[in-house]
Amino acid sequence: MPVHNDAPRLQVPDRAETTARMKIDRAGWAVRAYARYDRAAVMRIVRAVAEAAHQAAGHYAEWAVRETGMGVVKHKQLKNELSAHPLVDFYEDMDLVSPRVDPARKMVEIPKPAGVIFALTPATNPISTLYYKTMLALLSRNAVIFSPHPLAKTCCNDAAARLEAAAVAAGAPAGLIQCVEEPSVPLVQALMASPKVQVILATGGGPMVRAAYSSGTPAIGVGPGNAPVYVDPGADQNAAARRIIESKSFDNSVLCTHESVLISIEENRGKLERALRAAGAHVCTEAEVVRLRAWLFPEGHLNTAAVGKSASWIAEKAGFRVVPSIRILVAPIEQVGLDEPLTREKLSPVLAWATAESFERATGMAQMILRMVGAGHSAAFHGEDPQKAMDFAAALSVYRVVVNAPCSQGAAGFATHLPPSFMIGTGYFGRSSVGENIGPQHLVHWTRLAWNSDASVAMPDMSGVRAPFDGSAAGTRASAAPRPRPVAVPAVADGGGMDRDLLRQLILQELRELTRGQS
Amino acid sequence: MYNYGFFSFDSKDELLAKAIEYWNPGKTKFWQDAGIDLVIDRREGYFLYDMSGRRLIDLHLNGGTYNFGHRNPELVATLKSALDYFDMGNHWFPSVARAAFAEKLVKSAPGMKYAIFGAGGAEAVEIALKTARYATKRRKIASIIKGYHGHSGLSVATGDERFSKIFLADRPEEFVHVPFNDAEALERALKNRDVAAFIIETIPATYGFPMPEEGYLKACQDICRRCGTLYIADEVQTGLMRTGAMWGWQSYGLDPDMFVTAKGLGGGIYPISACVVTEKCGAWQLEDGAAHISTSGGSELGCIIGHQVIEMLQRPEVIANVQYVAEFFQRSLAEMMAAHSDIFVGVRQRGVILGLEFDHPEGAVAVSRALYENGVWAIFSSLDKRVLQFKPGVLLDAATCQEIVDRMEAAMPRARALLRNPRRAA
Structure with missing residues (x-):
């Protein structure tokens, strides 16, 4: 028998890459048209896509868990749902489409969308990130091309196609939402460097984010989290424990905003331990911690098999048993920082627990953890002393400290008044360009018409001036184009606080109902 | 100094002088x-x-x-890859590249059966006209006034006399010319049932792309069918997605007996052309497959490029871009x-x-x-x-x-x- 070699005899150019370049051009055409849609048309499309996303939230939650083996279906469904209508609700009052006129400053501001966004989605939160980035792109009149994590490429491609179809049905130009079929590292690098990509939205591992920043293309990349959570003796220990466990067990802890290391005061240890146990935590024995560390961090690096798995599954793999109702594993440790791998990001329902003799020492520990990984990201504080909260936040290299709330949802804007987001800006501490939760406003720059400030030079009345909306002039079918309309351009009011508060309450309520937890 | 390694020119003027001289x-x-x-x-x-x-x-x-x-870049990479393995090939033998490309081409064109390869458009037209004569046993060929189908012996005779008379290649007794957009004129030309084929560019390029009037091409095809004349669509400039469909004749609802494609088929980097025919037209290949021979026609390098060209044109991204x-x-x-x-x-x-x-x-x-x-x-x-x-x-x-x-x-x-x-x- 002759030996057969079935490897291709000719080298075929990477079709995924060449096709992706075609997708970029297609997106360029789409965004050219979409950038001239007016606010009503944009919001009509945004709502239609949000509805399509909402309808399929459960479908894709199940699909994502099946495809990636990570997370919890009902939690993923919740995250998907939150990235649809509630996300749009939050930005309902933020007009990134209409020009703004400020007679007092003698200035007119015209929003200019970035153009083509190249967006990465992680394996841990594939659909919620895809939904979220799609909504951001649509709200800011941009086009988006996704490169999904290879572990989640099938569900992401299907979801992108569904959202694209919904957008087109609502009048959007074709090509606003596209997805790379066969992602690969060379493809991602090639697209990142494409001069036809205006901005990269990088979510993923550190090397990927650094690659985005090194590409030469403007990028918004966010670094990894590793949130320290401090529980003050003055806090309601039971409430704090419940919030932490509620948060930590959510979607098996795949969000970068999850609590990673619990820090408390030595003298308070017993009380907190009882509260943790009562809330569903298994506090590991010294021997269990040794086994857990060895399995979770063989050779000092995170065992990726653990990501998004349940507490009982992980315990079993590590070599000890816990009852299935256990929601998280708490691992008491002596040291924090480089010498204790358990104080790294774990992306699984394992919470390291260190104790300190004083608040100052606890703050120092938190900073030591962040120095290793997680700088610029999130931390959490449970307590009633405002001075301690202030000192804790002032000392730490993070850009958000969630107070008396679950950190995973709180830092992501779902249990606090922070903007809802699946991109937590890690700012300069975290080697990123943005330090706040990423929103659609980061995908628009403004052209400013600035009149002479001298009082003798008048700024004319702008009310009769035509706004730059003209769907039909932008290369789309007439039927798909919104009609140009003159806009009344009052100075933009800042938000309408009441409605927004109400909105957040609704989001919170939904969150509570779905998790049956307390936040 | 324009140094190209293999040769060099001091200036553009020197190049122009050499172009005139040689x-x-x-x-x-x-x-x-x-x-x-x-x-x-x-x-x-x-x-x-x-x-x-x-x-x-x-x-x-x-x-x-x-x-x-x-x-x-994708086509250049394809050709480079092909050059690491293939060359033009031996036209006498079946080959993987020719078979694969012929299949790709035939499957892109409903109703067709064989792809017969050439190196350029004129050669493909030549194949089409010879094929028509074989299939009908008639000698005459009809085409439109100001039509253009190439510069070889038969193809040049179908076109404007500017290109044929100078070489004494006009053959009015065998090549009939009818006005464009005039189906009745075609009917008159074909009614004696002695015309083998009517060849027409789906949109006449060298004539400045005058648009066929509504129903004209279909009427021509119907007349051809009635008169036993074969309809040949010259798709050299109208094929390959340029009309918004893979083949221009598809966008006009036609089903020609043969069509001819070239130019873009080689992606601008390796010449290849094809005459794609129905089963009936291709019958000469059963009688004597070597009746038409071309050393550089259907070169394997060209086939690999052509295969990739068709594959790329079928991508939804390209269709959307067009x-x-x-x-x-x-x-x-x-x-x-x-x-x-x-x-x-x-x-x-x-x-x-x-x-x-x-x-x-x-x-x-x-x-x-x-x-x-x-x-x-x-x-x-x-x-x-x-x-x-x-x-x-x-x-x-x-x-x-x-x-x-x-x-x-x-x-x-x-x-x-x-x-x-x-x-x-x-």
Whole structure:
């Protein structure tokens, strides 16, 4: 028998890459048209896509868990749902489409969308990130091309196609939402460097984010989290424990905003331990911690098999048993920082627990953890002393400290008044360009018409001036184009606080109902 | 000094002198007289660079040869890869590349059975005409006045006498010419039932892309069927997605007996052409498969490129891009025509095939020159110099399309001046 070699005899150019370049051009055409849609048309499309996303939230939650083996279906469904209508609700009052006129400053501001966004989605939160980035792109009149994590490429491609179809049905130009079929590292690098990509939205591992920043293309990349959570003796220990466990067990802890290391005061240890146990935590024995560390961090690096798995599954793999109702594993440790791998990001329902003799020492520990990984990201504080909260936040290299709330949802804007987001800006501490939760406003720059400030030079009345909306002039079918309309351009009011508060309450309520937890 | 490694020239003038001395004095001088001093040097995407370094956007594309742009990276990679394994091949034997490409081509064209390969358009037309004579046992060939199908023995006789008489290659007794868009004239020509084939470009390119009138092509095909004449669609410039469909005849609801494709089929990097035929037409290959032979026809390198060209054209991204480009020019040229109605009087368009009409017998020559001076290269129609051939590529992006329109707009005053006083302008 002759030996057969079935490897291709000719080298075929990477079709995924060449096709992706075609997708970029297609997106360029789409965004050219979409950038001239007016606010009503944009919001009509945004709502239609949000509805399509909402309808399929459960479908894709199940699909994502099946495809990636990570997370919890009902939690993923919740995250998907939150990235649809509630996300749009939050930005309902933020007009990134209409020009703004400020007679007092003698200035007119015209929003200019970035153009083509190249967006990465992680394996841990594939659909919620895809939904979220799609909504951001649509709200800011941009086009988006996704490169999904290879572990989640099938569900992401299907979801992108569904959202694209919904957008087109609502009048959007074709090509606003596209997805790379066969992602690969060379493809991602090639697209990142494409001069036809205006901005990269990088979510993923550190090397990927650094690659985005090194590409030469403007990028918004966010670094990894590793949130320290401090529980003050003055806090309601039971409430704090419940919030932490509620948060930590959510979607098996795949969000970068999850609590990673619990820090408390030595003298308070017993009380907190009882509260943790009562809330569903298994506090590991010294021997269990040794086994857990060895399995979770063989050779000092995170065992990726653990990501998004349940507490009982992980315990079993590590070599000890816990009852299935256990929601998280708490691992008491002596040291924090480089010498204790358990104080790294774990992306699984394992919470390291260190104790300190004083608040100052606890703050120092938190900073030591962040120095290793997680700088610029999130931390959490449970307590009633405002001075301690202030000192804790002032000392730490993070850009958000969630107070008396679950950190995973709180830092992501779902249990606090922070903007809802699946991109937590890690700012300069975290080697990123943005330090706040990423929103659609980061995908628009403004052209400013600035009149002479001298009082003798008048700024004319702008009310009769035509706004730059003209769907039909932008290369789309007439039927798909919104009609140009003159806009009344009052100075933009800042938000309408009441409605927004109400909105957040609704989001919170939904969150509570779905998790049956307390936040 | 222009050093190309294998040869070098001191200056563009030296090159032009050598071109006149050794290559083709008439062609070289023609362009000098026309004020187009182009010698294409580097090329990339839809851009050409003159030896002087000046950049031009290519809207000529050699009739669609550069449909995907110049040196399309995916096609270049494909050819390089093919060169590591294949060469032109031995035309006597079956080959993997020819079989695979023939299958790809036939499957892209419902109703067809075999793909017979050549190296260029004329050769493919030659195959089609010979095939028609075999299948019908008739000798006569009908084509349209001002038609164009190449410069070889049979193909040149189907076209305008400008290209046949000079070489004593016109054969009026065998080659019948009928007016375009006149089905009755065709009927009269075919009614004696002695015509083997009617060959027609789905949209006549060299004639300036006059659009077939509603129902004309279908009527021609019906007449052919009634008279036992084979209908040959020349798709050299209208195939390969340029009308918005893979083959132009598909977009007109035709089912020809044969069609011919070339130019863009080789991606602009390796020549290949094909005559694609129905089972009935291809029967000569059963009787004597070696009745037509071509050493460079169906070269395996060309087959691999052609295979990739068809694969790329079938991608939804390309189909979407063609639509965007077509819509963009439809709208922006309508606007431009409204603003320059004194000279710019008409747009003929199907997909990314466009002919722009100017109100002067040599109007397109002047506009071509004005565009050239403004960084755009588009050629007039040889057989109707009122019409500028305007042929955007299927992969053009939005930014380049906008730049084309901006440059055209800038060229219009110059075009107007040239039309009013061509002497002074020259």
